[in-house]
Amino acid sequence: MGRRCQYGLVAVSVLAGCLLTTGPVRAQPAAVASEDSALAETLFREGRALLEDGQIAEACTKLDSSHRLDPKVSTMLNLAACHELEGRTASAWAEFLEAARLTRVLKVRDPKALEDTARTRAAALESRLHYVVVEAPDAVPAGVELFVDGRALPRVAWSSPIPVDPGERKFEARALGHLTVSSSLLIPREGGRSALRIPSLPAKQPGAADSPRETSSPPPNNASTASPLAPVGQSPLKELPFVAGATLFVGGATVGAVFGLRAISLKNERDLECDAAGCSGAGLAKQEDARSAAVVSTVAFLVAGAGATLATVWLLLPRTKAAPMALRAGCVGPACGAALAGGF
Known part of the structure; x- marks a missing residue:
């Protein structure tokens, strides 16, 4: 893939990277596969697909059901990231810690890396609890x-x-x-x-x-x-900069994560269509799609950053005592x- 596409993919957030790199790691031996574990795998894949489509609430429900049927570190990490996107900060924090604990209980590949990822994500949420x-x-x-x-x-x-x-x-x-x-x-x-x-x-x-x-x-x-959380005598219009900034941040981060996931997925599909001799027509098409998705992801995260800056500036501005x-x-x-x- 060209350097421009690689740079675009690098801009995908840690969230998108964690969601994919932790993938559906098999936490249990294949010999214990059952109807429940098969259904759990189906729900996991459906949840990931919904997440890529931006259907966050539906994705979280699928991932939660998958984990209840067949607990896995990868499923719990995806569920925690999904709940973080949904705004359920306390749930996401607890689930990242649970994922870290599961790395010591279940059989997973590279448990130390997964545990470090889970604990880092949990620590990043603590100030927002x-x-x-x-x-x-x-x-x-x-x-x-x-x-x-x-x-x-x-x-x-x-x-x-x-x-x-x-x-x-x-x-x-x-x-x-x-x-x-x-x-x-x-x-x-x-x-x-x-x-x-x-x-x-x-x-x-x-x-x-x-x-x-x-x-x-x-x-x-x-x-x-x-009205709830509105200081008495203060006009709700004064809250607009913060609300607008928070909305841009949440929306931009969600879109950026979704398109980042799609860019990486398309890149993986493109690799299957290419070899040392070159790429097929389908491979070239997927390469262009991956590049476009990466650009959208990068722009969305820039919007999210602008929103976060606006909200932060509003919080730091001096106000009259309410x-x-x-x-x-x-x-x-x-x-x-x-x-x-x-x-x-």
Whole structure:
């Protein structure tokens, strides 16, 4: 392939390189192949194809199902990279660490290189993790249970910062003999911490059924009606530079990764059509397609870089002090101005 095409391919991100170089490494001997492992391989290939087509959510679902059927380091690395593209930072971080652990458990080629790749990718995500810290007053009943999006959160974890994916998350506090209280907390994409305060759960009226899943939320106490994560009194238009930059970054990185994957795939197909004597017509066509895909990938990553620069500059610009942040669920207590916080 010509030097121009090689330079274009070099511009493909570490993400695209990791997705391909870790490939479908066989983590188990061929003798244990079964219907499950065959289906897992099919789902893996479909997930990779969807990823190349830019269908990120569908690709992540396929890769997740493949790993559940037949756990492999390569599948977990691809799933982690897919979730990173999807914006699920905490999930991607945990999956990269799990991939590193699997290199010591499963039989893989070059385990040290795969483990180093996984740990490097996980470390790069740590600064972008957002944590929820649970604050429970002494009045909370001993039997209270806390649920995050319907999944129980062990009480022993309440005192620890809990990494969570960005987006709106639903929290519920339940206890027998008490009304269930629920709240929503909007987790931003930026790294940081949000405090979740659990109030005293009101007791049920005599004769009421003891159903921990019965939901009843008391009226909000001085809850702000401001939009989620928007400081009170600040116009959302002032956030436009950051939103535009973040959008360019995510979109550019996604397109760049997809076309980078396609460029490398076409290059591999072109190599099959060429030998020392030269290339067939199909090989030359694939070479041109690979060069075009590499150019698109490079341009897309330049756009992503411009978006990241715009968002970073906006974050660094001095601003007038805004009022405390108000979440959809309301912010209770004087500490709301010190940290992003949500209350039930």
